[in-house]
Amino acid sequence: MSNPGFWDNSEKSSSIVKQLKALKTAVEPWVACAEKLKELKELAEIVKDEDLDLIKNLSTDTDGLEKQVEKLEFQALLGGEFDPNSAILSINAGAGGTESCDWVGMLLRMYTRYAEKKGYSVKTIDLLPGEEAGVKNVTLLVEGAFAYGYLKAERGVHRLVRISPFDANKRRHTSFASVDVIPEVEEGIDIKLEESDLRVDVYRSKGAGGQSVNTTDSAVRITHLPTGLVAQCQNERSQFQNKQTALKILKARIYELEREKKEQELAQHATQKKKIEWGSQIRSYVMQPYTLVKDHRTDFETGDVNKIMDGGLDEFIEAFLKWQRSENKG
Numbered sequence: 001m002s003n004p005g006f007w008d009n010s011e012k013s014s015s016i017v018k019q020l021k022a023l024k025t026a027v028e029p030w031v032a033c034a035e036k037l038k039e040l041k042e043l044a045e046i047v048k049d050e051d052l053d054l055i056k057n058l059s060t061d062t063d064g065l066e067k068q069v070e071k072l073e074f075q076a077l078l079g080g081e082f083d084p085n086s087a088i089l090s091i092n093a094g095a096g097g098t099e100s101c102d103w104v105g106m107l108l109r110m111y112t113r114y115a116e117k118k119g120y121s122v123k124t125i126d127l128l129p130g131e132e133a134g135v136k137n138v139t140l141l142v143e144g145a146f147a148y149g150y151l152k153a154e155r156g157v158h159r160l161v162r163i164s165p166f167d168a169n170k171r172r173h174t175s176f177a178s179v180d181v182i183p184e185v186e187e188g189i190d191i192k193l194e195e196s197d198l199r200v201d202v203y204r205s206k207g208a209g210g211q212s213v214n215t216t217d218s219a220v221r222i223t224h225l226p227t228g229l230v231a232q233c234q235n236e237r238s239q240f241q242n243k244q245t246a247l248k249i250l251k252a253r254i255y256e257l258e259r260e261k262k263e264q265e266l267a268q269h270a271t272q273k274k275k276i277e278w279g280s281q282i283r284s285y286v287m288q289p290y291t292l293v294k295d296h297r298t299d300f301e302t303g304d305v306n307k308i309m310d311g312g313l314d315e316f317i318e319a320f321l322k323w324q325r326s327e328n329k330g
Helices: 010-046 052-075 098-118 147-154 239-266 305-309 314-329
Strands: 087-093 121-129 135-143 156-163 172-183 198-203 219-224 229-233 281-286 292-295
Touching (some): 010 052, 087 098, 087 147, 087 239, 098 121, 098 135, 098 147, 098 156, 147 172, 172 239, 219 239, 229 239, 292 305, 292 314
Parallel strands (some): 156 281
Antiparallel strands (some): 087 135, 087 172, 121 135, 156 172, 198 219, 281 292
16 A cells, blocks of 8 residues: 555555555454454463452453354354455335335334444335335445455345334234345456446436436436346436446346356355245244244244344344355355
């Protein structure tokens, strides 16, 4: 970074700084633990049996260090190629009209709260409101170290069971929403998009209730014709910025598609991947007549629905990462 000309290429230098930050985030806690262990060992060698307060403090510090090491060992589960990257998270309503749109809005809040707890920044790239309530679909950019590594656990169909607030007869309803998570890929990733393969549509950004949020056609939707993949953005200030962001997301989706194809070709266990479709839910959230959140892959469950909907997903994500490691070893 101190070399002459390092900052001349802003994109390249920013990418290197981002990588350096991720490496520091991974390495520095281990260095701190090693230094703490050395300090505790030296203290243990000189402590005397009658130094009861010192022994108590030593025991407390040792327990704290053990917990910190356990936390770091858990982070070691995030060893995938793109686990350190930021994440592009999309939520789409399933069949069910207003019910499903409301469920997407609830999930949007859940993931936003989770990201805030982790210290991540959340940027709304695109959002289509429901006709009466909630959200039909939304795409977020969650920026922070290992955001993809954690959030990849959420990819799949999420099922909600509750007494509908939109049903005058107070009947129980089941709603579905699909969550897709892909890593944000670096600009240096070699993905060539031919202009002839792209269809670019522009339209006016829509706010809640369908109102136009500006008076120009600044929102951009790009379709990659060979794959049918679509990316859109309406959150930036200009059509050019929206197009650049949409292209970035489209490249990430194309890269993820190619990566999944290669993984499937090399996979020895076909059951490791589940097709995302209504009815193949990865997790169920039951709010009435009892409260339960259960992950159908790991069988991890809790009755504290409010904690989960407030972003308390750590235990579910940890259970998934451990399950994924055992599946890959099997």
